[in-house]
Amino acid sequence: MKKSLYMNLLTAAVLIALSFPSPAAQTEAWQKTVGFLAAETESADPAASTEPDLQSMSWDDYAISLDGVTLQFPLLFADCGLDGWDASDDLTTPLEPNQYNMFYFTKADRRMYLFIANFAQNTQPAEECVICGVGIDRFDWKEEDGEILLPGGIRRGISTLQEIERAYGTPSRTYEGDLYTQLTYETDIYETIELSVYRESGVLEDIEMKVLRKPDQFDPGEVSTEVPSAVSAYQEPEQLSTDPAASEIRVEDQVYTLPVPVSTLLSDGWKIQPEDSQASIAARSSGWVSLQKGGQHFRTLAANPTDSAVTPVNAWVTSLSIGKNDLDLDGALPGGITVGMSRSALEALFDRKGVSCEVEKNGDFIYYTYDKVSYDECKEVVVFTGTDGPYEADTVIKITCSKPE
Structure with missing residues (x-):
């Protein structure tokens, strides 16, 4: 059992x-x-x-x-x-x-x-x-x-x-x-x-x-330095899909299919912040990794789907968000959803593309969730509806694509 x-x-x-x-x-x-x-x-x-x-x-x-x-x-x-x-x-x-x-x-x-x-x-x-x-x-x-x-x-x-x-x-x-x-x-x-x-x-x-406690002087084993085959096989899309169901996100000029290897982000100019990242990630689990590029920074749980412990560089980022309180960068989701677009344009796009959403209003924010398989496999768009705040009213302030490894 x-x-x-x-x-x-x-x-x-x-x-x-x-x-x-x-x-x-x-x-x-x-x-x-x-x-x-x-x-x-x-x-x-x-x-x-x-x-x-x-x-x-x-x-x-x-x-x-x-x-x-x-x-x-x-x-x-x-x-x-x-x-x-x-x-x-x-x-x-x-x-x-x-x-x-x-x-x-x-x-x-x-x-x-x-x-x-x-x-x-x-x-x-x-x-x-x-x-x-x-x-x-x-x-x-x-x-x-x-x-x-x-x-x-x-x-x-x-x-x-x-x-x-x-x-x-x-x-x-x-x-x-x-x-x-x-x-x-x-x-x-x-x-x-x-x-x-x-x-x-x-x-x-x-x-x-x-x-359930590890013995004294327990040896946790070695960390693999080999690059997993799935990491080596990953390829970045050339452009963002027009299909809203695609598990993709555009960050500036780079398009990523989620999940994306940490090593791919590194090759695109991101750098691991070791003082804020785990030194290794155990097999079949996740660990924190902190990434920075210029003045932009984000910290996320990176997944290791293999049977060997790995360093963060060989793990996978399973969720990326673009928005004022996250990565303040130009970005988009498949189908033409962008940060800064109007609420009316977003809802018209959903109607035109036949996208079915879960809609939840919380204060001055509306959360549109779609392509939802689970809490960690979905896309989410956040719209600000207030008139007193740092955002323009009735506009998209955040987009997120999440897909586990």
Whole structure:
């Protein structure tokens, strides 16, 4: 089951903003069964073991002992050290940066799932990523099969609700269900332990531990310096299309099809402002880039659709705006829409071209949105209707073309 998130790894607040794949993507079934760390455990040096000591830990150390093997999350997949467990899911499944999946593993009659996340800046297989937690439930792992321990002397199949609260204190949240009581302890968003005590047995049966945080001294990987093939293949149009549906915009004498490579803008005289731009942009994500030409400047999110981190020069600008409060330059959209044209001329052009618009009035401004596929794939024209302001009344003051990579 696939989950992803768009997270800023520096703060938990930005971590909330990440967006994961659609529910449809979450239901994908992985087919390949892969042996889990067999080669690593066979060649490991027992004398070099750094297994954490569960007895000296508290619940917020996010540790668990499974049949005598103690895991403390997060940890690199290669450092896990569980022997004899087989992956029910394909561990070569690529994870994009700031994305995680649940992967199931089996051993004899036992089954559990591990949360595996990619904190690197390149897309890479799950087996090269980070294990960020574990889930065990009564249906997939019977209480009598093996020993599962938590810090503070808490034992699955033995510890009661009262014993958990004595060891861990008052939970962050408590859910009272018909079949069980679930105690949730958390240190931050996406850093939680959920412990379910069933009413019938009176003891702990279900455990889910998740800590979506990169390990200490984590290596984010290298930034690719190769020019992506799509960037190399991009060609600027010779002139602006007469078709209003074309994803084009004219900036002064240059016409661009959106999205446009940053490198194309650089070849037309724009310069990256490094102090206001990101040094690199992670795979399958966006990053800020600031561009200047003469006295004109704009800052935008540039997209990287590849599986490798890139420098901003090899990313794509997906939206360009011309107007008094943006780039104060001569510009136009396909079909003859220009900054400074009258509102009546604009509406007559829409009627003549058969352009259907969403029209929204907000104060002294009217927003005409058309060719809208999504919020980030559309064209927008803004008209000022007021009489007291820096603009001429009933004129177009801004045009925008947006199209994602």
